[in-house]
Amino acid sequence: MTRPDSSGGGTEPTVRRTTSQSVPGASQPTDATERTSWAGLPRVEGNPTNQGKEQVVTEPVLECKHLRKAYGQLTAVDDISFSIREGETYGLLGPNGAGKTTTISMVVGILARDGGEVTVAGQPHGVNRTATKAMIGYVPQDLALYPDLTALENLRFFGNLYGLHGGAQKRRVAEVVELVGLSDRASDRVDKFSGGMARRLHIAVGLLNQPRLLILDEPTAGVDPQSRNAILASVQQLAEEGLAVLYTTHYMEEAERLCDRVGIIDEGQLKAEGTRRELVRLVGSQDEIVLTTEGDPAAAADALGKLPEVGTLTREESRIRLMVGEAAPLLPTVLAAATGTGTTVRSVEVRQPNLEAVFLHLTGKALRD
């Protein structure tokens, strides 16, 4: 399922194509209301990118400008800029070796950058900046848990490192355990956990310090579908409650399901950035409607071909394929035209262009090459 975005409504796509394409800033919020966020911070309702989500008027929680990192002759990150606002989930989507981990390592402040700037909540951030690091929760790709301790013992250990003690620690540990859905396994040793449960605990550790920015590096790599769903649901909930989330993945489906905006990264460069709809517009693709009919498919195809909204139409026996702009609002018209000829429509399938197609378009290769 893809979350709605605010790029519809007949407006032109705002994706700019440059070396690194970007959608600047996104639209300004209109309906701001104060409330308290999950992180305990005052926040303003609203999200710059999603209709149906809340809009935000604060400055970006994270702003990266012209990040650059080379390993010897290899430029692993080449002039990458992006920003993330409160309540927004930003996905870095790219294949293995694209530069995702190098980028987020600089954002976290565990890798010195060769160039560029990072600000967290408006403050300069870097390897030696503890004040801004305290606002970040980082969940690295490799698990950093003690297998012979229970989940609770792990959380208490990391809580102590964060300076959380006594009642505050107890409350926070209970909150994060609940949030990742591990309350009933909290007293079990981690070496008894499935890979997915350990990943969820790993996220809980990253949340202990009530971060404003949560950074997750491929958190679903190698986990079972149930844990994957639990992880995605937790991340979604956290973003809804006000966290800014930076999420790297090479799974297109996750980027589509979870992220308000996606940056497509390849060979160290941000090739494009925007909402799913904005990115898909780059390809210029149309939705495809496939009807399986019974009765007189030729007559149905004839009637459908006369609809002004229908572009290319092809028919293979009882299957009729139509290329249209946006399929959803057109379905009643399409069905009425087909059945108006006395033809029965057995099934309707809508296929939308996806980020895989965008990636192919921008880089000339498949995401999973």
Ligand SMILES: Nc1ncnc2c1ncn2[C@@H]1O[C@H](COP(=O)(O)OP(=O)(O)OP(=O)(O)O)[C@@H](O)[C@H]1O
């Ligand atoms: N410490 C290092 N020394 C030398 N080269 C490195 C180092 N770390 C990463 N690289 C190289 O930099 C490039 C980007 O790597 P990076 O790990 O950032 O990619 P990634 O998109 O996170 O990939 P993955 O999904 O496999 O983690 C790759 O070519 C990688 O081999």
